[in-house]
Amino acid sequence: MTAVIETAELTKVYGGQTAVDHLTFEVRQGEIFGFLGPNGAGKTTTILMLLGLTEPTSGSARTLGFDPMRQPLKVKEQVGCMPENVGFYDDLTAHENLMYVARLNSVPDSQAKTRIDAALKKVKLAGEANKRVGAYSRGMRQRLAIAEVLIKNPKLIILDEPTLGLDPEGINSMLELIKVLSREEGISVLLCSHLLHQTQQVCDRVGILNEGKLVAKGTIKELAGEGIRAKEGKLSLEDIYMRYFQEE
Amino acid sequence: MFTIFRKEIADHFNSTRFLILFCLVLCVALLTTYMVSMNLRSQLSGGAKAEYIFLMLFTTSGEFFSLTQFIAFFGPLIGVIMGFDAINRERNTGTLSKLLSQPVYRDAIVNAKFLAGLATISIMFVSLVLLLSGLGMVAIGVVPSGEEVARLIVYMLISVIYVGFWLGMAILFSVIFRSVGTAALASVALWIFVSFFIGFGYRFIADVIVPPDQDNPEVMVKNARIREGISRVSPVNLYSDATSTILDPYRRTTKSFVLLGPMDAIFMSRFQNALPLTQSLLVVAPYLITILAMTVVCFGISYLIFMKQEIRSI
Numbered sequence: 001m002t003a004v005i006e007t008a009e010l011t012k013v014y015g016g017q018t019a020v021d022h023l024t025f026e027v028r029q030g031e032i033f034g035f036l037g038p039n040g041a042g043k044t045t046t047i048l049m050l051l052g053l054t055e056p057t058s059g060s061a062r063t064l065g066f067d068p069m070r071q072p073l074k075v076k077e078q079v080g081c082m083p084e085n086v087g088f089y090d091d092l093t094a095h096e097n098l099m100y101v102a103r104l105n106s107v108p109d110s111q112a113k114t115r116i117d118a119a120l121k122k123v124k125l126a127g128e129a130n131k132r133v134g135a136y137s138r139g140m141r142q143r144l145a146i147a148e149v150l151i152k153n154p155k156l157i158i159l160d161e162p163t164l165g166l167d168p169e170g171i172n173s174m175l176e177l178i179k180v181l182s183r184e185e186g187i188s189v190l191l192c193s194h195l196l197h198q199t200q201q202v203c204d205r206v207g208i209l210n211e212g213k214l215v216a217k218g219t220i221k222e223l224a225g226e227g228i229r230a231k232e233g234k235l236s237l238e239d240i241y242m243r244y245f246q247e248e
Numbered sequence: 249m250f251t252i253f254r255k256e257i258a259d260h261f262n263s264t265r266f267l268i269l270f271c272l273v274l275c276v277a278l279l280t281t282y283m284v285s286m287n288l289r290s291q292l293s294g295g296a297k298a299e300y301i302f303l304m305l306f307t308t309s310g311e312f313f314s315l316t317q318f319i320a321f322f323g324p325l326i327g328v329i330m331g332f333d334a335i336n337r338e339r340n341t342g343t344l345s346k347l348l349s350q351p352v353y354r355d356a357i358v359n360a361k362f363l364a365g366l367a368t369i370s371i372m373f374v375s376l377v378l379l380l381s382g383l384g385m386v387a388i389g390v391v392p393s394g395e396e397v398a399r400l401i402v403y404m405l406i407s408v409i410y411v412g413f414w415l416g417m418a419i420l421f422s423v424i425f426r427s428v429g430t431a432a433l434a435s436v437a438l439w440i441f442v443s444f445f446i447g448f449g450y451r452f453i454a455d456v457i458v459p460p461d462q463d464n465p466e467v468m469v470k471n472a473r474i475r476e477g478i479s480r481v482s483p484v485n486l487y488s489d490a491t492s493t494i495l496d497p498y499r500r501t502t503k504s505f506v507l508l509g510p511m512d513a514i515f516m517s518r519f520q521n522a523l524p525l526t527q528s529l530l531v532v533a534p535y536l537i538t539i540l541a542m543t544v545v546c547f548g549i550s551y552l553i554f555m556k557q558e559i560r561s562i
Binding site for chain 2: 073077083085086087088089090091101152
């Protein structure tokens with residue numbers, strides 16, 4: 001299986017503070033990779049480096065085979081990124097917001113329309129397409145963000161805390177959506193989160209990041225096997241996770 | 249880049265902010281033109297038709313100020329209002345990080361925003377000057393000559409560059425300051441400082457540096473030079489000096505801010521014959537180049553800062 005993301009000894013230092021410390025991991029074609037860690041562990045910084053928005057201090061990254069620092073546009077053409085706290089132009093409708101993104105991706109207008117309709121349908125917002133985004137609820141905005149990511153027909157999507165601030169129902173439908181995208185459309189997903197329980201439901205493999213270092217990597221089963229006795233025989237990512245952080 | 253440009257222009261024209269601004273400028277302009285044309289008619293009726301009467305529409309004052317003075321003072325506000333939240337609003341709403349994760353170069357965003365602002369200002373100015381010219385033609389019954397038209401075009405060009413300077417300044421502040429309010433306040437503060445403090449205070453500063461001595465012409469010349477030097481720091485002065493020469497070909501000095509009535513304007517301290525346009529341009533060129541340089545430097549700095557800024561914490 002080919003890797004869509006590959007990093008080697010990726011390091012980022014911000015004014016003496018190491019945000020990402022010799023990070024080496026890979027995301028394989030078609031899988032959902034859960035990128036876990038507490039707040040401030042360096043997840044967002046890693047994403048920025050993968051997209052070429054921040055220059056690594058040392059080490060290298062390859063996204064879809066491109067060097068994000070050298071060919072940022074090639075990367076951004078094929079990678080859909082949903083940042084934490086996505087913003088929209090509140091005075092435009094959902095359709096107009098997506099149209100803008102489509103144009104930025106140089107999708108011809110005639111094609112853009114069908115793509116937008118399809119994307120909105122996928123995230124169940126087709127009925128609200130002509131509503132101003134300012135009137136959207138938090139859950140709707142998150143789903144719209146997914147639609148926006150889909151506009152460019154990405155090979156890889158990077159989601160930074162996609163379930164943040166959603167109600168339980170919203171979380172479930174979001175996770176369901178991510179699963180569907182990955183399984184049915186073959187899109188690889190890098191899912192960043194600190195909400196372990198949710199990640200456990202959808203991720204094929206996970207990497208646990210703490211203070212910029214990757215402390216564990218593998219499937220949940222593998223991680224559980226690494227000398228960690230899960231409580232009452234039940235494999236919970238939460239247990240694995242807690243074990244790693246209690247050791248310190 | 250064109251996509252961002254298109255969206256920014258649409259945003260400008262759709263915004264209430266622009267509408268209010270345009271209405272305000274339009275009201276003042278209409279009022280001034282009306283008063284000036286009434287003034288011109290009553291004072292110049294009966295005499296032989298002087299040259300360049302049409303341009304007086306823009307240079308002579310009505311009750312309070314002339315149109316060029318109005319633009320010199322309040323043009324900056326137009327630029328500031330269009331630019332002060334260009335970058336930081338997008339940063340605050342989280343749309344900036346979204347924009348950056350699309351396949352566009354980072355500089356395209358600032359460039360497009362600056363150009364869109366400039367285009368909006370140009371459209372605003374051209375429509376304003378055309379409207380006022382039309383009104384003026386009807387009101388004073390004089391059709392502008394070819395040279396007058398050429399001078400008006402140069403005037404519009406200078407005005408756009410001038411307001412462009414303030415736009416660049418406002419965008420610079422919007423890149424530096426995260427908060428929209430701070431950026432707005434900083435731009436307005438700079439505007440007040442430059443137009444009022446330097447505009448009126450340069451004499452005092454010069455007098456402090458070289459105290460004037462009525463009996464010693466050498467000292468007086470030195471004093472005058474320093475005054476001029478300081479006043480040229482201010483784009484407001486640069487602009488009003490430049491435009492007054494362009495719009496008033498008889499003017500012997502570039503100094504403006506002297507409220508001249510239309511009769512005084514014709515007979516006092518003036519050249520016998522009008523300066524040809526090319527000569528006026530020559531006189532104005534250094535001013536123009538300085539404003540242009542200021543605009544470019546201002547925009548250049550914001551461009552640089554924006555390119556180097558860490559995307560983190562957006």
